[in-house]
Amino acid sequence: MENIIVKFDGKEFNIKYSNSNFANIAVNDKIYTIELLKKIHDNVFSFSINQKLVEVEMDFSDKNILNISINGFDYQIEITDSTKQLLEKFIKSSSKANHGIRQIKAPMPGMIVKLFANEGNNVMEGDKLLVIEAMKMENVLKSPISGILKSVKVKEGTPVNKDELLLEIEPI
Amino acid sequence: MFKRILIANRGEIAIRIARAAREMSIETVAIYHEVDKFMPYVSYCDYAYQIYSETPKAAYLDIQQIIDVAKRSGAEAIHPGYGFLSENADFAEAVENAGIVFIGPKARSIRAMGSKTKARELMAKAGVPIVPGTKEPLRSLDEAKEIAESIGYPILLKASAGGGGKGMKAVRNSTELEEAFNSAKREALKAFADDAIYIEKLIENPKHIEIQVIADSHGNYAYLFERDCSIQRRHQKVIEEAPSTVLDEQLRQKMGQVAIEAAKACDYVNAGTIEFLLDKNKNFYFLEMNTRLQVEHPVTEMITGIDLAQEQISIAAGKQLSFRQEDLRIHGHAVECRIYAEDPFNGFLPDIGTITYLRQPGGYGVRVDSGVENGSEISMHFDPMIAKLITWGRDRIDALNKMERCLLNYRIKGVKTIIPFLIAVIRHPEFRYGYFDTGFLENSFDFSILNKMKEENDEIVAAIAAYGYRMTSQAKRPIYSNNKINNKWKEKQLMIRRLI
Numbered sequence: 001m002e003n004i005i006v007k008f009d010g011k012e013f014n015i016k017y018s019n020s021n022f023a024n025i026a027v028n029d030k031i032y033t034i035e036l037l038k039k040i041h042d043n044v045f046s047f048s049i050n051q052k053l054v055e056v057e058m059d060f061s062d063k064n065i066l067n068i069s070i071n072g073f074d075y076q077i078e079i080t081d082s083t084k085q086l087l088e089k090f091i092k093s094s095s096k097a098n099h100g101i102r103q104i105k106a107p108m109p110g111m112i113v114k115l116f117a118n119e120g121n122n123v124m125e126g127d128k129l130l131v132i133e134a135m136k137m138e139n140v141l142k143s144p145i146s147g148i149l150k151s152v153k154v155k156e157g158t159p160v161n162k163d164e165l166l167l168e169i170e171p172i
Numbered sequence: 173m174f175k176r177i178l179i180a181n182r183g184e185i186a187i188r189i190a191r192a193a194r195e196m197s198i199e200t201v202a203i204y205h206e207v208d209k210f211m212p213y214v215s216y217c218d219y220a221y222q223i224y225s226e227t228p229k230a231a232y233l234d235i236q237q238i239i240d241v242a243k244r245s246g247a248e249a250i251h252p253g254y255g256f257l258s259e260n261a262d263f264a265e266a267v268e269n270a271g272i273v274f275i276g277p278k279a280r281s282i283r284a285m286g287s288k289t290k291a292r293e294l295m296a297k298a299g300v301p302i303v304p305g306t307k308e309p310l311r312s313l314d315e316a317k318e319i320a321e322s323i324g325y326p327i328l329l330k331a332s333a334g335g336g337g338k339g340m341k342a343v344r345n346s347t348e349l350e351e352a353f354n355s356a357k358r359e360a361l362k363a364f365a366d367d368a369i370y371i372e373k374l375i376e377n378p379k380h381i382e383i384q385v386i387a388d389s390h391g392n393y394a395y396l397f398e399r400d401c402s403i404q405r406r407h408q409k410v411i412e413e414a415p416s417t418v419l420d421e422q423l424r425q426k427m428g429q430v431a432i433e434a435a436k437a438c439d440y441v442n443a444g445t446i447e448f449l450l451d452k453n454k455n456f457y458f459l460e461m462n463t464r465l466q467v468e469h470p471v472t473e474m475i476t477g478i479d480l481a482q483e484q485i486s487i488a489a490g491k492q493l494s495f496r497q498e499d500l501r502i503h504g505h506a507v508e509c510r511i512y513a514e515d516p517f518n519g520f521l522p523d524i525g526t527i528t529y530l531r532q533p534g535g536y537g538v539r540v541d542s543g544v545e546n547g548s549e550i551s552m553h554f555d556p557m558i559a560k561l562i563t564w565g566r567d568r569i570d571a572l573n574k575m576e577r578c579l580l581n582y583r584i585k586g587v588k589t590i591i592p593f594l595i596a597v598i599r600h601p602e603f604r605y606g607y608f609d610t611g612f613l614e615n616s617f618d619f620s621i622l623n624k625m626k627e628e629n630d631e632i633v634a635a636i637a638a639y640g641y642r643m644t645s646q647a648k649r650p651i652y653s654n655n656k657i658n659n660k661w662k663e664k665q666l667m668i669r670r671l672i
Contacts (some may be wrong), residue, residue, distance in 0.1 A: 004638065006637045006638055006641075008625075008633070008634075008637075009626075009630075011630065013630075013631070013634035015634065015638040017638070017642065025635050025638050025639060027631045027634045027635050027638070028631070028634075030631065032631070032632070032635040034635055034636065034639045036639070036643075040529070041527070041528070041529040041531075041585075042528065043528065043585070044583075044585060046528050047639075049632055049635060050634070051596055054632065055583065055638075056636055057585045058531070058636070058640050060640070062643055066640060067635055068633055068636060068637055068639065069197045069585065070629050070632070070633060070636075070641070071580065071592065071629070072584075072588075072589065072591040072592040072595075073625070073626045073631050074517070074588065075593055075629075075637075076627075077633070077637045079637065079638075079641050099261055107518055107519070107521050108521045108522060108523070108524075108552075109524070109552055110552070113356075113358060131355070133362070134521070134522055134552055135522045135554070135555065136357060136554055137357055137359075137522075138340065138358070139519065139521060162375060162533065172647075
């Protein structure tokens with residue numbers, strides 16, 4: 001089995017599989033002995049890792065991302081190998097299209113009740129961009145970066161779905 | 173006693189009431205909007221009637237339809253639970269006029285306490301200490317400015333008809349006032365169909381202490397001690413406990429007496445709660461009265477042994493309180509954590525989805541009041557609270573240890589919940605020592621601890637991900653271990669596991 005790189009939360013972990021022992025997996029050269037003890041439910045498994053027991057939810061439905069959750073913590077994991085990674089880096093550095101433009105997406109389904117800025121406005125990091133209402137609570141979305149509002153895709157009163165594009169900000 | 177009652181609510185509180193009723197050999201009638209058809213509370217009751225409305229929430233607010241169902245179903249009384257119509261005086265009145273018993277206070281008591289401005293007036297007259305502020309709803313932004321200047325910033329804008337932190341905004345200086353004023357009005361209008369708001373002086377970082385009172389229709393009153401609900405996030409209660417760490421016997425008695433005076437002042441019958449703010453110098457101020465059963469009532473039940481829901485039903489049936497004030501003792505300590513379907517890693521935004529796997533904790537001193545089960549759909553139509561976890565211990569630390577154990581053992585998959593956040597709070601040294609106020613989450617709690625807790629799993633997660641990746645990419649290869657197996661039993665177990 002070819003060695004891979006596991007990426008999540010902006011961190012990378014080098015994985016080496018052992019060819020002689022299926023249970024042994026080296027994470028950044030530290031060996032873990034893993035055994036799948038049982039399947040508790042669809043996608044919920046009990047693992048033994050160095051004899052310590054953990055319950056894990058694993059969702060394989062997405063081809064590119066492996067979703068794992070442990071004790072209420074969720075991890076979106078990307079798995080790649082060294083050749084793939086090199087290629088990705090190359091593509092990223094050579095493509096300048098949409099470079100740096102930050103897309104603000106709806107974190108949840110709801111309704112836009114207030115917009116604080118218009119297209120072309122300058123916004124500073126931390127500035128209020130809009131108010132989205134869901135479950136009767138108003139939630140303020142603040143700008144993650146300083147820049148110019150390149151486009152505003154919604155109006156006050158627009159209902160939005162989760163992950164729907166709301167605004168685009170071009171950094172200064 | 174009643175033969176059958178209707179529960180004009182949904183979710184965990186509907187189950188809570190149905191449990192109480194069933195223990196009293198009373199049949200229960202559930203009402204449900206289509207979206208709730210498969211929720212556990214519906215099947216928990218003896219009868220179920222569908223109610224219809226354009227939006228799910230509106231169905232549970234449809235007074236006429238609910239009363240019609242009650243009549244059709246032969247229910248003799250209606251329990252409103254909390255939220256929805258529970259503090260709607262018109263509903264209580266309409267129920268009584270229809271010849272059905274409302275399990276709660278009289279409409280005039282709800283009305284007296286329902287408008288917070290009127291309640292403050294009434295309480296002031298009864299000699300209950302109140303926080304400085306307006307008594308009338310604000311007419312304009314200019315008036316708000318004027319009053320804010322006169323009582324001094326910081327101030328709090330609150331919805332007159334409100335509760336649960338909706339339509340409530342803290343304002344620290346005059347420049348913030350306009351936006352907060354408009355936002356509070358908008359939220360109030362959406363949540364309560366009434367945009368009346370008023371101003372109160374903001375008592376900085378008080379403790380939120382509330383007294384449970386109960387009264388029967390024969391003039392007997394009792395208080396069931398206090399609950400400390402100081403752990404709040406954006407004015408939403410998150411963790412509640414009883415008793416409080418800061419009340420001594422003397423203060424407890426004094427607040428209890430004041431609470432009874434407050435209840436008497438509005439001619440109160442049935443279970444109610446007087447909320448107080450307690451400042452650093454142990455001065456307490458009347459905040460509001462909740463004329464219904466509270467979300468956090470279980471902690472009081474755990475330390476007093478009194479079933480408040482049952483007591484409510486028997487009071488409504490005209491019975492006397494089943495106990496006297498002098499019978500009540502505080503027994504041990506109870507803590508409640510509200511399990512919200514919110515993502516603590518994404519600004520606590522509500523999460524929706526289907527619960528794909530649910531395993532609730534159990535054991536000695538553990539109570540789970542839950543409204544969901546495997547397969548339940550969490551929608552954006554209702555409040556994101558899906559369950560309450562309550563633990564009881566012989567003392568506070570015992571109860572907290574049980575709570576931590578239960579939170580770690582609680583599995584809810586399919587929607588994100590605030591459980592990791594609750595664990596972090598329960599572990600927090602200042603909280604454990606009982607040194608906290610309503611400013612705890614803002615001032616003492618470091619939310620980045622959540623990321624640190626998450627990081628502790630990093631290598632394990634990487635290892636499991638690698639394992640899972642190999643499992644799926646080489647699906648045909650059996651899972652085996654090269655470790656020497658010298659035990660027949662274990663070998664057999666491993667064989668079984670391979671078949672998964």
